[in-house]
Ligand code: ADP
C-alpha cells in the first residue's frame with residue numbers, strides 16, 4: 613500500500629513574465645517501507661515536492677494523500693497533528709532551535725507530542741549520528757555537518773511513518789554520510805518507515821530502493837534497485 617500518493621500536483625510561483633512552474637502535473641506513489649531518492653538539477657522542483665508532500669506547503673492544483681488523508685481537504689489543526697505525529701522532516705538548512713542543545717533538539721518532536729523516547733532506538737540513533745560530547749552543545753557551537761546529523765536524528769527519533777530528508781548528507785564527509793544513509797536504510801527496512809531523500813550524490817542514491825528523476829517540475833525517469841553507475845548514466 614502507498615504511504616503517500618501525489619496526484620497531478622502543480623505548483624507555480626510568481627505571475628506574468630516572472631511565472632515559474634516548480635511542479636508540473638506530478639504524480640507519484642511512495643510505498644510503505646520504501647526508501648526513495650529524488651534527484652534532478654537545481655531548480656527542478658525537488659524541494660517544492662518534498663515541502664508539498666510533508667504538508668509544509670500546498671500546490672495550486674492536484675492532491676497529496678498521506679495514507680488515506682487528502683492534505684488539500686485537511687483543516688489547519690489536522691495538518692498540525694499530521695506533521696507532528698506522522699511526518700519527519702530534515703531541512704536543507706537544518707532548522708534547529710538555536711536556544712536548545714543538540715540533545716534537546718533531537719528530543720523536541722517527542723516532547724511536543726508528549727511522548728517518551730524508546731530508549732533502545734534513541735540510543736541507536738544518537739550513537740549513529742556520533743555527536744559524542746557535542747550533544748550538550750547549542751547549534752551555533754556545532755559544525756554544519758554536526759548540525760545536519762542533529763537534524764537527521766531529530767527527524768528519526770520519534771519513528772514517524774514517513775520521513776522527508778532534503779539532502780541529508782550534503783554536508784557530510786563520506787564516512788558520516790554512509791552512517792546516516794545506513795540509518796535511513798534501517799528505518800525503512802527494519803521499522804517499515806517510508807523514507808524520501810533529495811540527493812545529488814549517486815553513491816547516496818545507490819542506498820535506496822528507487823530513484824525518481826525530476827526535470828523542469830516533471831518526473832522524467834525512474835530506476836528500481838539503482839546502482840551508482842545506473843544513476844550516473846541518467847543524471
Ligand atoms: P536547492 O539546493 O534546492 O536549489 P535553494 O537554495 O535554491 O535550494 O532554495 C532553498 C529555498 O529557497 C527553497 O526551498 C525555496 O523555498 C527558496 N527559493 C528557491 N528559489 C527561490 C526563488 N527563486 N525565489 C525565492 N525563494 C526561492
Ligand code: ADP
Nearest residue numbers: 625626632634653654655656657658659660661
Ligand atoms: P530544487 O529543490 O530542485 O532545486 P525547488 O523546488 O527549490 O527546486 O525550486 C523549483 C523552482 O521553483 C525553481 O525555479 C525555483 O527558483 C522556484 N522557487 C522555489 N521556491 C520559490 C519561491 N519561494 N519563490 C519563487 N520561486 C521559487
